[in-house]
Amino acid sequence: MARKSYxxxxxxxxxxxxxxxxxxxxxxxLAAVFDTGRSPWITPDGAGAEAVVAQVAKCPSGALRIEARPT
Ligand code: SF4
Structure with a gap:
């Protein structure tokens, strides 16, 4: 399985x-969270959770997914 969690x-x-x-x-x-020049390339703490959730929603392919969100 190729999907990886951050x-x-x-x-x-x-x-x-x-x-x-x-x-x-x-x-x-949202370069503070998604930066292909960095490892790991996704750092969910780089921005507020709502900003991360909003950006993931804009992924056109569904490659990005929110697995857990603030309650
Ligand atoms: S398809 Fe989604 S994960 Fe891939 S580069 Fe575009 S927004 Fe990012």
């Missing part, structure tokens, strides 16, 4: 590279 304090994001369309939407929209 756990943050308030929100956990998962990513499936086989589904990603490389649109760059995530990197352009």
């Amino acid at each position: 756990e943050g304090r308030d929100v956990t994001v998962s990513f499936d590279p086989e589904v990603c369309q490389h649109s760059g939407t995530c990197v352009r929209g």
Whole structure:
């Protein structure tokens, strides 16, 4: 299974590279969290949880997914 989870304090994001369309939407929209020049390339704590959730919702392919969110 290619999907990998990136756990943050308030929100956990998962990513499936086989589904990603490389649109760059995530990197352009929220570089503090999505930065392909960094490892790990997703750091969910780089921005507020609501901003992360909003950015993940804009992923056109469904490669990004919210696995856990603030209660
Ligand atoms: S927004 Fe989604 S499809 Fe586009 S690069 Fe990011 S993960 Fe891939």
